[in-house]
Amino acid sequence: xxxxxxxxxxxxxxxxxxxxxxxxxxxxxxxxxxxxxxxxxxxxxxxxxxxxxxxxxxxxxxxxxxxxxxxxxxxxxxxxxxxxxxxxxxxxxxxxxxxxxxxxxxxxxxxxxxxxxxxxxxxxxxxxxxxxxxxxxxxxxxxxxxxxxxxxxxxxxxxxxxxxxxxxxxxxxxxxxxxxxxxxxxxxxxxxxxxxxxxxxxxxxxxxxxxxxxxxxxxxxxxxxxxxxxxxxxxxxxxxxxxxxxxxxxxxxxxxxxxxxxxxxxxxxxxxxxxxxxxxxxxxxxxxxxxxxxxxxxxxxxxxxxxxxxxxxxxxxxxxxxxxxxxxxxxxxxxxxxxxxxxxxxxxxxxxxxxxxxxxxxxxxxxxxxxxxxxxxxxxxxxxxxxxxxxxxxxxxxxxxxxxxxxxxxxxxxxxxxxxxxxxxxxxxxxxxxxxxxxxxxxxxxxxxxxxxxxxxxxx
Amino acid sequence: xxxxxxxxxxxxxxxxxxxxxxxxxxxxxxxxxxxxxxxxxxxxxxxxxxxxxxxxxxxxxxxxxxxxxxxxxxxxxxxxxxxxxxxxxxxxxxxxxxxxxxxxxxxxxxxxxxxxxxxxxxxxxxxxxxxxxxxxxxxxxxxxxxxxxxxxxxxxxxxxxxxxxxxxxxxxxxxxxx
Numbered sequence: 217x218x219x220x221x222x223x224x225x226x227x228x229x230x231x232x233x234x235x236x237x238x239x240x241x242x243x244x245x246x247x248x249x250x251x252x253x254x255x256x257x258x259x260x261x262x263x264x265x266x267x268x269x270x271x272x273x274x275x276x277x278x279x280x281x282x283x284x285x286x287x288x289x290x291x292x293x294x295x296x297x298x299x300x301x302x303x304x305x306x307x308x309x310x311x312x313x314x315x316x317x318x319x320x321x322x323x324x325x326x327x328x329x330x331x332x333x334x335x336x337x338x339x340x341x342x343x344x345x346x347x348x349x350x351x352x353x354x355x356x357x358x359x360x361x362x363x364x365x366x367x368x369x370x371x372x373x374x375x376x377x378x379x380x381x382x383x384x385x386x387x388x389x390x391x392x393x394x395x396x397x398x399x400x401x402x403x404x405x406x407x408x409x410x411x412x413x414x415x416x417x418x419x420x421x422x423x424x425x426x427x428x429x430x431x432x433x434x435x436x437x438x439x440x441x442x443x444x445x446x447x448x449x450x451x452x453x454x455x456x457x458x459x460x461x462x463x464x465x466x467x468x469x470x471x472x473x474x475x476x477x478x479x480x481x482x483x484x485x486x487x488x489x490x491x492x493x494x495x496x497x498x499x500x501x502x503x504x505x506x507x508x509x510x511x512x513x514x515x516x517x518x519x520x521x522x523x524x525x526x527x528x529x530x531x532x533x534x535x536x537x538x539x540x541x542x543x544x545x546x547x548x549x550x551x552x553x554x555x556x557x558x559x560x561x562x563x564x565x566x567x568x569x570x571x572x573x574x575x576x577x578x579x580x581x582x583x584x585x586x587x588x589x590x591x592x593x594x595x596x597x598x599x600x601x602x603x604x605x606x607x608x609x610x611x612x613x614x615x616x617x618x619x620x621x622x623x624x625x626x627x628x629x630x631x632x633x634x635x636x637x638x639x640x641x642x643x644x645x646x647x648x649x650x651x652x653x654x655x656x657x658x659x660x661x662x663x664x665x666x667x668x669x670x671x672x673x674x675x676x
Numbered sequence: 677x678x679x680x681x682x683x684x685x686x687x688x689x690x691x692x693x694x695x696x697x698x699x700x701x702x703x704x705x706x707x708x709x710x711x712x713x714x715x716x717x718x719x720x721x722x723x724x725x726x727x728x729x730x731x732x733x734x735x736x737x738x739x740x741x742x743x744x745x746x747x748x749x750x751x752x753x754x755x756x757x758x759x760x761x762x763x764x765x766x767x768x769x770x771x772x773x774x775x776x777x778x779x780x781x782x783x784x785x786x787x788x789x790x791x792x793x794x795x796x797x798x799x800x801x802x803x804x805x806x807x808x809x810x811x812x813x814x815x816x817x818x819x820x821x822x823x824x825x826x827x828x829x830x831x832x833x834x835x836x837x838x839x840x841x842x843x844x845x846x847x848x849x850x851x852x853x854x
Contacts, residue, residue, distance in 0.1 A: 387788075437729055
């Protein structure tokens with residue numbers, strides 16, 4: 217058994233036994249849902265359905281219902297896509313990278329972070345699909361033999377790399393998440409009393425047994441999948457950034473994009489994890505498992521990645537001047553002082569200044585402050601993508617075609633709608649799925665549980 | 677001869693491990709251990725070999741790399757050298773940089789999914805399969821050791837029982853099977 221230093225803060229507070237962990241996690245699944253859940257679910261569902269309505273209108277009428285014009289050909293759609301993909305980065309990072317680094321604090325948060333990842337990538341995937349206009353021809357992005365003459369997809373295009381990257385990321389994250397869920401579903405299955413619940417969780421648990429050999433395989437596959445998912449996480453957002461970096465638009469044509477996008481993605485993903493977990497731990501009384509220490513660790517990640525993003529912004533600015541390319545310099549002068557100055561400066565405030573406050577221990581251990589900053593970062597990261605995309609395109613080489621972008625109510629409806637749909641998925645997850653990796657948590661109870669560590673354990 | 681399966685239940689992973697060590701040192705063969713979470717260090721005690729899933733993952737990954745390379749070479753170089761901005765792909769090697777992202781993604785895709793499918797098949801865990809654990813509490817906080825009389829011919833049932841009961845178990849159960 218691993219011994220842990222007594223100075224290190226315990227990860228599981230209070231006098232918990234193995235059975236207590238099961239009880240604490242399963243309670244919210246087995247009890248009736250609180251009224252608040254129904255209220256939130258209804259609100260999310262209405263917003264989500266409104267979004268679906270907007271999408272259907274878009275598909276029926278055409279992409280012209282967006283506020284795009286001949287100068288700004290990409291705007292909210294791709295902004296939302298990159299924003300959601302970015303949010304979808306924290307989950308796999310937490311479960312894969314932190315697994316490789318043997319960080320035990322990940323165990324309390326990885327399940328819900330991964331769920332968030334998967335739902336966020338669903339939302340992200342929606343945007344390129346609806347942007348196609350003819351959604352039903354979406355399968356043309358797959359290299360299939362066809363009757364159009366040997367017309368294959370273009371493997372030289374970053375847009376196609378994106379198809380491969382996003383679909384691989386989504387499906388591998390889903391499998392990784394589900395393999396971890398199986399033993400926990402088995403726990404719920406073995407406790408379920410109602411026949412319908414028993415039947416459902418039996419199907420979901422795949423007949424899991426908990427044999428020593430199966431656990432051996434489980435740990436091996438978790439490790440290998442983590443090893444595969446780690447470069448995958450980094451590759452996905454690098455490839456998303458190639459969509460811009462390989463073009464010749466001033467403001468996009470930058471080699472700094474891949475690392476800068478990856479850091480930004482981790483930054484925004486962790487912010488979203490904070491937003492969701494701070495509500496969840498309270499609503500589901502999981503304070504013993506997700507506490508100040510976990511929040512502090514995540515705030516440190518936010519601070520570090522936020523600083524990387526800040527350095528990237530400033531480097532980008534400097535290089536635009538240092539390159540001596542007047543178009544490049546103009547793109548950046550326009551960004552910070554042109555008609556979209558407010559977007560640029562909100563981005564700078566939210567992403568560069570706000571995470572620096574996390575240097576103060578008091579602030580990064582304050583849950584209320586963390587919640588506030590997590591919202592600020594989410595907004596800031598949305599603006600980052602908006603700034604990169606719209607300010608770079610709205611004034612092109614030909615001043616006669618300069619224009620502005622104004623979102624229509626369909627643009628807004630689809631974006632808000634995806635937030636609604638995401639919340640619907642997340643609320644369903646919180647209601648029916650084990651939100652903590654309860655069986656994994658049991659493995660750290662003896663080394664990082666408060667009562668075991670301080671040797672104050674009562675008889676178990 | 678009727679075979680008897682002994683189920684010894686423990687309520688702590690360390691007691692289980694010590695118990696298993698004691699039994700194995702006396703020559704008892706432990707068939708199986710069921711636990712709610714991975715008990716580290718139990719595998720070598722009861723003689724479980726490390727899984728070879730990792731090797732399979734590598735092979736699946738390699739398959740992915742080869743498939744992606746062969747596929748993209750055929751599509752982009754042999755079948756239809758697409759001319760983009762006056763720069764057709766004359767040979768795969770000269771243009772390999774553009775093909776690396778998809779090769780990587782496809783490698784990961786094949787390795788991860790191949791491994792997951794193998795994992796499910798080897799474990800015999802598939803959607804809707806009946807639960808395979810002997811007691812529902814083994815997914816909560818109990819640990820069960822399974823010992824078969826067939827595999828321990830040199831002990832009588834009585835001897836096995838006394839040996840098992842000395843290891844700090846909380847419950848004892850046996851089942852006969854023809």
